[in-house]
Amino acid sequence: MIGEALKGHLDLLLLSILQGGPAHGYAILCTLRERSGGTFDLPEGTVYPALHRLEHQGLLASEWREDLPHRRRMYRLTPAGQAELARRQEEWRRFSRAVESTVGL
């Protein structure tokens, strides 16, 4: 149930995590699991296609770092990604406020 609900918000979560600075795929997944207290526990392999799509859309950029202990692809937010993140955060704020006041939390 949570996995299905998560799919609709995965882009927002990935962009938010990368707001903290560049990271590789494994680190992004670890942050996702930690920040959600283990609630967002979707198959990790399915996150890579989403990262690649966000890169294809110009919201993320990636580069292969050769100076690390082993070759690794690092992702970072682009200016377009920053703008999209701000837009989605605002959208989420309005949505969550509306849900909370509707269900009486």
Add this chain to the structure above:
Amino acid sequence: MSPGSDRIQMYLRSLERALRRRGLADPDDLAEMEDHLYEAVAAGLRGGLSQAEAVEQALRRFGPAGRVAAAFDKERSSAMQKIYLVLAVASGLFIAYLDARPGWDATGILAGGLLLSAGLLTLLGARRPWLVALAVGIWLPLHDLYTTHDISMLLVLLFPLAGAYLGWAVRWGLRRVIHLA
């Protein structure tokens, strides 16, 4: 290689096969996911798990190869793939039109056209070579089947099939060379 890497490598081969069936295998993507899995195993070991438990946890969290490949497939159903398919159909119809013209008798050119069209499209990035071959090559035998009822005309499909898989193999080889460079 550390103990447990056999299972990781077996999983990666199965993932590569699943991605290749969808025309999506990319050496960079596979290297990235390999890096992820070994990183996850190392983290499991640091957390006190045995090697076998760490590998088991890493693979379980990563998800079944088929599911991961399906996620790639879903995310990459791009407009460009539809354009490739339209181009394949258009070039196939054009070749069938040339063949249907009275007085046209250059079978070699038609066969070469089918082979080249399909090969060029998969070289450029069209996925699923079999589908490209079908989209390019089905029109010519269909027309001939309608007029001559000769089922052996379906053998014409071998030309676009050869071209599509050749183009796809060259593209895959080029990507591998670039990845290794």
